[in-house]
Amino acid sequence: MAKKFSLGLTDIIAEHKGQLKKIWMLAVNDLVKKYKGAVMGPLWAIIKPTFTLFILWFAFTVGIRGSGMVSGYPRFIFMLSGYIPWFFISEVIVGGSRSIRQNSQFVTKLSFPVSNIMTFCMLSSLIIHLGMCVIMYIILICNGYGPSVYNLQIFYYMPLMFLFFLVLSWATAPLSAFSRDFENLINSLITGLFWLSGIFWDTYDVSNPILKRLMYFNPINYFINGYRKTFLYDISIFDKNYTTELVVFYAEFILLIFIGSHFYKKLRKILPDIL
Secondary structure, three states: OHHHHHHHHHHHHHHHOOOHHHHHHHHHHHHHHHOOOOOOHHHHHHHHHHHHHHHHHHHHHHHOHHHOEEOOEEHHHHHHHHHHHHHHHHHHHHHHHHHHHHOOHHHHOOOOOOHHHHHHHHHHHHHHHHHHHHHHHHHHHHOOOOOOHHHHHHHHHHHHHHHHHHHHHHHHHHHHHHOHHHHHHHHHHHHHHHHHOOOOOOHHHOOOHHHHHHHOOOHHHHHHHHHHHHHHHOOOOOOHHHHHHHHHHHHHHHHHHHHHHHHHHHHHOOHHHHO
């Protein structure tokens, strides 16, 4: 079984060799295609979440004056540092699962490395995320949070987050292409994941020790907390107080690599017939 897993990963790596320039061009084209016909084009990818941020800011600073503090930070600032990674995460979970079906022409009509489809779709979302991170950073600095040497940890968390959900899409995209029920299941789970992840609340503040440990098994929390360690908490990636969280995350990541590459290898050959 381990051999099959490793062969699946080897196939994916081989499909990406010499394809980076093409993947980048397809990512940009995918971004343009989403907003084709709009006067401001891809700028809408930034405008939409920025408008949501404005609504949340208005709600928490003007409308709900008693919203108070969360873990020693103004609620809007605390929420902002969780919402920005969540917007990317939710986008790539749903978009990654739809990527093969929405780009079926690459599977049925062309000799194209199928795993590259998930990569360029994820990359187009990462471009948007970079823009949102710049907006977040400006807001945080204007409110007195940063700059700090810990801000450099974004160059650890952002690529890792991209890789984690790319690996997840190796399984979800072929499965969603095989069955729309699986895609509908993912759409149904997103709302639950939003409230189970620490976007509006601090997972480290859970009083029940068992539930607090269980929070470590939600990989989304690792990235949400990671962004807050980077921009708010000034806590190192390898702080000894968070060793359990780090170990659990990487154990899940390694397992996901095996599972994702296995599903991709198993379903790739039958995708043209399915689509």
